[in-house]
Amino acid sequence: xxxxxxxxxxxxxxxxxxxxxxxxxxxxxxxxxxxxxxxxxxxxxxxxxxxxxxxxxxxxxxxxxxxxxxxxxxxxxxxxxxxxxxxxxxxxxxxxxxxxxxxxxxxxxxxxxxxx
Numbered sequence: 046x047x048x049x050x051x052x053x054x055x056x057x058x059x060x061x062x063x064x065x066x067x068x069x070x071x072x073x074x075x076x077x078x079x080x081x082x083x084x085x086x087x088x089x090x091x092x093x094x095x096x097x098x099x100x101x102x103x104x105x106x107x108x109x110x111x112x113x114x115x116x117x118x119x120x121x122x123x124x125x126x127x128x129x130x131x132x133x134x135x136x137x138x139x140x141x142x143x144x145x146x147x148x149x150x151x152x153x154x155x156x157x158x159x160x161x
Contacts, residue, residue, distance in 0.1 A: 057096060066096055 055068040065077040066086070074086040074093065086092050121132045 057100065059099075 052070045053067065054070040057066040057068075058064070059066065063079060064083075065080065067075050067077060069075075072087070074089070075082060076084040076086055078084075
């Protein structure tokens with residue numbers, strides 16, 4: 046494993062750590078593969094644009110993930126306020142009731158076919 050360069054501006058890790066993009070404070074851009082120098086990307090504007098788009102998408106995904114967590118908490122409290130129970134308990138009760146209805150319907154169908 047290599048150490049971080051002293052002139053590091055930004056480090057972006059991709060593909061589970063297989064690739065690392067190093068942006069140096071002097072503007073150089075290089076790719077590491079498994080921590081070893083792999084490619085010089087300095088001046089590759091397409092790669093830089095793709096990297097910027099990737100990072101923007103990662104930020105958006107994280108913001109969405111955080112918003113969904115907040116919404117889930119709000120939903121849990123809303124369900125609890127409406128039904129007066131813990132949301133997981135309510136789900137368990139509804140699944141149990143649905144299972145009972147399905148079992149009753151299957152038994153009725155069996156009983157009806159046995160009479161015919």
